[in-house]
Amino acid sequence: MSDITIFGGGLAGGLIARALVARRPEIAVTVIEAGERLGGNHVWSFFDTDIAAxxxxxxxxxxxxxxxxxxxxxxxxxxxxxxxxxxxxxxxxDRVLRGELGARIVHGDADNVIHNGAVIDARGPGDLAHIDGGWQKFVGISFQFATPHGIERPTIMDATVEQIDGYRFVYVLPFGERELFVEDTYYSDTRNLDSDVLRARLIEYVAARGWDAQPGNRFESGVLPVIMAGDFEAYWRSTGDGAKAGMRAGLCHPTTGYSLPDAVRLASAIAKSDDLSADGLARLTHDHARRAWGQRGFYRLLDRMLFRAGLPAERYRVLQRFYGLPEPLIGRFYAGQSTLGDIMRTLSGKPPVPFWPAVRELFR
Known part of the structure; x- marks a missing residue:
């Protein structure tokens, strides 16, 4: 049985290592991570319905x-x-995986580390020139309260804010009774991100709600592709022909950018595979990612309608209409598992954007 080396200890690479160590103990697994900590500096979220029992x-x-x-x-x-x-x-x-993987974690540049056996590359995106789309960009800050804030549930989208730079919404997570993690997010035509400006808007948002809070230590920012179209095979080849995971394999939800459900599914598939050779892993990860790409044309269509069928300041109407649909449909959407019935229900009725541009994107 081949040893397996994973380039990148982020979400996708870390979950693959965890699955292999737990389910395939006969295999020697090594994770090579360039940073000081597995997973970097992130908050990942998912719905219960995103992951199989x-x-x-x-x-x-x-x-x-x-x-x-x-x-x-x-x-x-x-x-x-x-x-x-x-x-x-x-x-x-980082804490949990470090406890399980121990000496299997090597910190350094993967290109300069000698390794044996098969490799799975999970070091982030390939060449995005092969992807056509917009951008989801965000800045998140934790806010500390002197007294309990009283907020019991997350607000996944607050789109009552001023619509700037495309579709804008604020995301609020109650991390304990005296902490909120607040994120300012934009579905924009450009990938330019001014962290200072977004930080100031978050402080204004908190103040406008009458929350007596101060910025804490957690700060997160990022820019993710919103995928409308692209050449999957060219994207795959842009980083070589070996096994890949995460965004290296093009695995994310085209609309939301959520990557955790895909990371879990691929880690589970790898741990169950009978062929963990270099060639076997290359085939498995390519075919898995290719299948996911082929099944997600509906989401890429919605992204084209969101970005191209209406004015940037009116994009929120697409999501406003979507969130009026039945709860199970919304859950399957986020999981990337929309049924034909879901698709028909989502696209039926008067479009929330100008009619003819919507029809053009529908038949594009």
């Missing part, structure tokens, strides 16, 4: 916060959705 063991003890429901807010729609929501902080991810 048989795979929950991969993440259950990584979860730092759980809530039974969440809120959304739009100019003409406010709703509490009774679907479980979970968040993982990278500190917990």
């Amino acid at each position: 048989d795979d929950r063991w991969l993440v259950d003890d990584l979860v730092t916060y759980r809530w039974p429901a969440y809120d959304i807010a739009f100019p003409k729609l406010r709703r509490t959705i009774p679907q479980g929501y979970n968040s993982i902080e990278s500190e917990q991810f």
Whole structure:
């Protein structure tokens, strides 16, 4: 049986290592991570319906916060959705995996480390020139309260804020009774991110709600692709022909950018595989990612409607209409498992953007 070396100890690489160590102890696993900590500096979140029951063991003890429901807010729609929501902080991810992997973790540049056997590359995106789309960019800050803030549930989208630079919403997670993690997010045509400006807007948002809070130590920012179209095979080849995981394999939800459900599914598939040779892993990861790409044309269509069928300041209307749909449909959407019925239901009726541009994107 071949040894397996994983380049990158982020979410995708770390979960693969965890699955292999737990389910395939006969295999020697090494994780090569360039940073000081596995997972970097992130908060990953997922809905209960995103992950199959048989795979929950991969993440259950990584979860730092759980809530039974969440809120959304739009100019003409406010709703509490009774679907479980979970968040993982990278500190917990690093702590748990470091305890399980121990000496299997090597810190350094993967290109300069000698390794044997098969390799799985999980070091982030390939060449995004092969992807057509917009950008989801965000800055998140933790805020500390002197007294309990009284907020019991996350607000996944507060789109009642001023619409700037495309579709804008604020994301609020109650991390304990005296801490909120607040994130300012934009679905933008450009990837330019001014962290200072977004930080100032977050402080204004908190003050406008009458919250007596001060910025804490957690700061997170990022820019993710919102995928409308692309050449999957060219993207795959842009980083070589070997096995890949995470964004290196193009595995993320095209609309939301959520990567955790895909990371769990691929880690589970690898741990169950009968062929963990270099060639076998290359085939498995390519075919898995290719299949996911092929199944997600509906989400890429919605992204084109979101970005190209209306004015940037009106993009929120697409999401406002979507969140008026039945709860199970919303859950399957986030899981990337929309049914044909879901697709028909989502696209039926008067579009929330100008009619003819919407039709053009529909038949594009």
